[in-house]
């Protein structure tokens with residue numbers, strides 16, 4: 095059946111040999127979909143969803159349907175290369191892997207001898223989420239080397255920390271249960287673009303009578319899908335949450351027995367809420383006072399209710415406290431423990447693997463190596479003392495994704511910095527590389543994947559042979575370890591060995607999940623018994639949900655959830671939010687022409703009042719600028735954002751929106767503050 099269809103489509107007859115394979119989506123996306131891959135002999139020709147997977151159920155996003163094109167893209171890197179021209183000019187010559195390994199190991203040895211191992215900095219994130227390839231052999235290698243430690247804070251660290259101060263651990267309800275929710279608040283998450291299966295569950299809940307509210311700064315795809323869209327001024331969500339609590343306490347819409355049994359600090363919170371009247375909060379958030387009352391009433395009177403807490407709202411100076419404040423809401427109405435009640439920021443904690451055995455921090459020659467916050471890469475490259483002499487980039491594209499890009503690029507331009515970049519494509523970061531190394535796609539690897547949303551562990555088995563001379567991160571660091579003469583047995587482990595090591599843990603939720611089971615079943619659900627979940631188990635210092643947190647107060651912040659204004663001076667009149675694009679995955683896919691066409695051009699949404707003040711109309715080219723830099727985009731004028739706010743979507747390779755963003759750190763967890771940026775906008779000169 096399948097064969098016939100393809101024969102017809104391809105116009106060939108009798109010559110196709112189709113096989114189907116299971117795969118996992120490797121990208122940094124909460125859904126971690128199960129994929130079906132169709133191969134004709136050795137070549138992947140189609141990627142679709144796997145209807146058999148219990149959560150992702152055959153649906154995948156459009157961008158991942160383009161994976162065959164990405165896998166066999168003519169610009170995919172196939173051989174190691176060495177830089178010929180000055181940094182920034184993209185002139186390279188092909189070299190052999192042996193020559194690349196020889197050069198890296200020689201340079202590393204000489205750097206270590208002269209400056210010590212902390213002069214070497216790894217820089218990576220989750221371009222591939224596989225445990226072995228994102229936080230496996232690489233970590234083992236850099237631990238043994240004794241390099242500086244990278245604090246991987248660019249994504250969700252402030253929100254995760256905020257959640258932990260309230261609940262003890264960053265974990266939420268099982269998303270499969272959210273079909274039972276009667277109220278779903280999507281707060282600072284653009285889930286139609288970034289967590290599509292949560293939308294599918296919410297649609298089911300809606301059919302059963304649930305209401306969906308979306309709180310955001312832009313009337314985007316998710317706002318248009320929700321029943322009620324509540325626009326809020328960026329960075330003011332903690333005040334909004336406190337305003338809702340004020341109304342709920344005032345109008346006695348709280349669950350006293352639950353509060354008494356499971357929380358601490360309620361009397362202090364009630365006193366603190368006094369000032370957060372709807373009118374006061376409305377002044378801060380620009381949400382009308384009536385709507386704040388309505389929000390408080392709906393939230394206070396609907397059960398079970400579910401809050402999907404996004405990443406966008408925590409990319410702010412006060413992002414940790416925003417999530418901390420929102421996380422107090424479910425406790426006030428006693429949602430935890432109800433099927434479909436509670437909140438979810440991230441769920442990867444449940445799948446805690448044997449990280450110590452996988453990453454081997456015990457191999458470090460220096461127990462207290464210096465830590466570099468990845469949000470301050472530019473600062474580190476330019477000013478760390480002692481200086482960073484070498485940077486090894488993989489699974490990430492910092493020249494595009496890191497804040498304060500001009501500073502990052504200035505650091506990367508240092509001629510004395512020995513930079514190695516391992517990637518599938520010649521990214522903007524490769525512009526500054528001394529050596530560029532070709533990476534396999536995940537279709538070429540063996541790996542395991544957890545999700546930061548659903549509760550399944552999945553196995554990825556290689557579907558095709560490595561293309562060209564591409565090597566996986568696992569193989570690269572394993573072989574480099576041999577070149578560095580690291581003779582510990584763990585550097586000779588196979589991928590299969592490392593999967594077994596990872597699964598060999600005391601974590602009771604993954605008890606009974608073995609390599610054999612994963613091979614047989616492809617995915618296995620974590621066993622999380624209800625008596626282990628909130629509110630039965632709350633691992634805070636007090637053992638209760640901490641509406642007041644002594645630890646937070648000792649860390650120098652308010653012990654109660656609180657609102658503090660953003661730090662960026664008001665020198666520039668407009669607030670810029672530069673979020674993800676529906677058609678890309680961070681900067682991944684942004685080099686595919688077919689997806690670029692769908693995403694149109696780099697664009698900002700602007701309120702009509704701000705546009706008329708600047709004499710701008712839809713389609714005009716504009717320059718966005720501030721003290722840190724500038725970039726050019728097209729403007730779209732309308733009412734999808736408030737006056738005073740502009741929103742762009744996507745990390746385009748050529749368009750440098752991070753030229754504008756700051757490398758200030760957030761209040762908790764050293765998080766990024768991408769969205770606390772102010773700019774001005776002027777019409778671009780026409781020539």
Ligand SMILES: Nc1nc2c(c(=O)[nH]1)N[C@H]1C(S)=C(S)[C@@H](COP(=O)(O)OP(=O)(O)OC[C@H]3O[C@@H](n4cnc5c(=O)[nH]c(N)nc54)[C@H](O)[C@@H]3O)O[C@H]1N2
Pocket residue numbers: 122123124249281282283284285287288289309310311312314326327328329330331403404405406407410671673674675676677678679680681741769
């Ligand atoms: N298509 C697509 N999917 C993706 C990604 C992608 O690039 N493209 N990236 C992946 C990654 S790495 C991540 S971390 C997630 C991120 O996905 P989400 O968790 O959805 O986070 P963002 O899209 O960054 O921001 C969510 C929303 O927050 C809004 N926002 C910004 N500031 C505020 C604020 O102060 N208050 C409120 N209430 N809202 C605010 C933005 O307008 C945006 O609509 O998505 C993942 N999935």
Ligand SMILES: Nc1nc2c(c(=O)[nH]1)N[C@H]1C(S)=C(S)[C@@H](COP(=O)(O)OP(=O)(O)OC[C@H]3O[C@@H](n4cnc5c(=O)[nH]c(N)nc54)[C@H](O)[C@@H]3O)O[C@H]1N2
Pocket residue numbers: 122218219220221222227248249250405487488489490491492495496516517518519521533534535536566567672673674679680681682745751752755768
């Ligand atoms: N202005 C602004 N900036 C942002 C954000 C924002 O919303 N606005 N979002 C931030 C967030 S939440 C995140 S998570 C970061 C994401 O930042 P990054 O993690 O850097 O994400 P990508 O841009 O997707 O880059 C991943 C790179 O890894 C490569 N890659 C994929 N698989 C492999 C592999 O197996 N091996 C190797 N060696 N390389 C591989 C890809 O080709 C790609 O070039 O960006 C952050 N930057």
Ligand code: SF4
Pocket residue numbers: 119120121123124125126127154155156158290679
């Ligand atoms: S990017 Fe997200 S939604 Fe798309 S296939 Fe991958 S996991 Fe699924």
Ligand SMILES: [Mo]
Pocket residue numbers: 122248249250405
């Ligand atoms: Mo992220």
